[in-house]
Amino acid sequence: MNSDLVIGMAGSGGDGIVAAGESLLTAAAIEGYHGVLTKSFGPQIRGGESSFRLRLSTSKVLNTGGTLDIAVALSWDDFLRFGGELPIGGDTTVIYDSNSKVPTDKIPLVGVKPAEVLMVPIEQMARDTGGSDRSKNTVVLGLMAGWLGVGKAPMEAGIKKRLAKKEADVIEKAVKAFYAGLEYAEAHPLSTDRKMSPPAKPTAKFVVDGNDLCAAAAIVAGCDFFSGYPITPSTEIMQFLGREIWKYGGTMLQAEDEIAGIGAVVGASFAGKKAMTATSGPGMSLKTEMLGLASIAELPLVCVNVQRGGPSTGIPTKAEQSDLFQAVFSAHGDVIRPVLAPISAEDMYGVTIEAFNMAEQYQTPVIVLSDQEVGQRKETAEPIDASTTEIVNRRKPSEQELEKYVRFRFTESGISPISHPGMKGGNYLASGIEHNESGAPTANGEMHARMNEKRLNKFNPLRSRKDLFVIQGPADAPIALISWGSVAGVCIEAVEIARRQGMNVKLLVPKLLYPVSEAIYADFFMSVKRGLVVEQNHQAQLFRLLRMFVDVPRGIETLAKSGSNPITPLEVVDRLRRITLALQQGKDREPAEV
């Protein structure tokens, strides 16, 4: 029995690969299993190669793991195009369609001998039962239900539900295809046991992806306006709100470009509404000027960047964490904009709510740095209870304050009550021009300095928000592991493995990346002699950002890889082991041998 399995499958675009992955995850989630599903495609608009990676577990998982336990190749050509995304190792069970006529000892894998290789007549079974090769994915679902012992009843129900509008014989054929796979699996048991143990709690989970959950959280947070422009991999946020926000009285405007998208959001916020836009790297570059406007006009808004490979068009369909510098430093002028990063799709709920609350509280644009992995992967999540969600609204002027209203009044907190059109007595001039307390334009250097002080100091309370950090492990551990965003999910698991193996490691994951909370890092680094910062970008952007603000111990090194190259828990554990050895040898500073 297994508590954790990683399944990878690839075929051509028309094979329904992704649908199969989603069906398997949904069925498992109904039975109470946890899982994470990522999809990957070739660059073609339709057709081309298509794949999924699904990790199933009896307890919560935050990444898609490493080497595959089960690999399913409907076509070897398609499978091999995914390279390191679907790694086969010595412990992998390899299943492929016998239509390829490749003998089991001649499969096209170089330098690796999988534990078991099975040639299965997948297409043949599909034709015999479903009448065409279109049922191949259903046959595979049957195989998985048989070999894993997961999801039989919900998958059969799912097939019937999905085809409910079709004719009876279509449903019957699909069910037959499913049973063909199931019976084949029962008749051909695997030499390596791939059955899953029962889940820790057999209660049904939510299945979420980061983009949809971000959009839903925005509605819960009180967002009444969204405007954006289609861009991979963030578009699902706009599409979700285009369907749902109207039901709650809100408005979605598909803008003519990225600038107009955030422009309309700035306008809606000026008009008193909570508003959001979402984009990816190229759109972020275009939105920068408007972010500066919202900062100086002190208008709340949320801007989501679902990061992809960059620069420029880069790799639109794959994750990277290379926009951190841009999020922090893109503005001209002296300015702080809070930057938040979710560590999983499930985490997107809390982070989006926090982004709206922070925007409202501090009258500022807040950037949510998601990435393609968090945005588009599907994962199981515990049901969300919105009744415990705290919602913050901007501080509006009181009747008394409206009698002699001063929009940018200097206050102790730096936060001034904000009116909006329609509010009698609250009339003021908002502007991108430097202004005095009442909003009148000024070019006076002293006023500019005072306003900068107001606009920057108002963020000071954020620096002690320890709740925006994940900190695990013994406080006196000499070895630190630091990561952020989707890669943090890899590190959370890595630190557990490392500690089980006796390494004295602690973990820090900032969800608030900027402003940098100097004191929290300083406290964390007190005991640290060596460590590792793990992130999915070439320049080690978080590491370098921390070095700018914090005394980072000299023995901290980096594991930084460009986007779409997976980082696995075992790879991180391996580096931690070398670091531990170096420390045991009394080396505090020299780089650990890699």
Place this chain on the structure above:
Amino acid sequence: MSTLATRPIQDYTAKDYKSELKPIWCPGCGDFGVVQAIYRALSNIGRPPHEIAFISGIGCSSRIPGYTTAYGFNTVHGRALPIAQGIKLANPDLLVLGAGGDGDGFSIGGGHVAHAIRRNIDITYIVMDNQIYGLTKGQLSPTSRRGLTSVSSTHGSMEAPVNPLAYVLGYGAEFVAQGTPADMSGLAQIIEEGIRHPGFAFINVQSPCVTYGMEDQQLKAQKASMQTLASINHDPSNILAAMDLAHQYGEKLYTGVFYKKPTPSPTFEGQARARHEALQAGSRPRAAVLDLFKLKK
């Protein structure tokens, strides 16, 4: 349609819309006349200043919201329209004015005009067209005439000017007019009519730059050459005639309404309101959106 935008709530005079800020414009700038015309139009309409949002971009003319008592927003270069649209969609009860120069509307922000028009959001957009960049001290603008020498075109412009009137008619604008501060009361009337039009209204104002503009564009020259469209018996419901007259931009100075669609199209915000009603918006708690993630056995 926006009934509030046309309902006099109480008597206001032009002075009620004038703020205490002193304009930075050069003495004799055409924009002084434009802001006077706006005060007058707004007092005729009678909406209280706090129900008006006045949005501009960057440029000499874009300082204009600050000289009114409305809620003003002096934004970034070329982006008055996207921001104004966000405001109107967030609160359709507001009276929303947009303003800027020809550079704002037809150069850096030119891409937004077509889309504001096709959405038909009820905004009145006033472009103060002076055919030059005044704030940056005298460079070519998108409406500068071919051959113009300036600090950025020492050897003369080699580009044809944009024709704002023909552009917006081509984009499908349903209210298109032109005025000049040389005829302040005529301009005030045009602005008032634009505001009362239920949908996007475009008003080009020949507002001369006294410092960098040409002789033949100054108010005195305009007074001599201008001709009202009424005086030539133009029928503003005739789109082809309007287009024909608009094509004389740069040669003849016509003032008045070029085109006003007799049966205006639905506004974006009007359709949004209908959608909200059809979906019974507001009848469910926001948390209901989370039900979408529940799995059904």
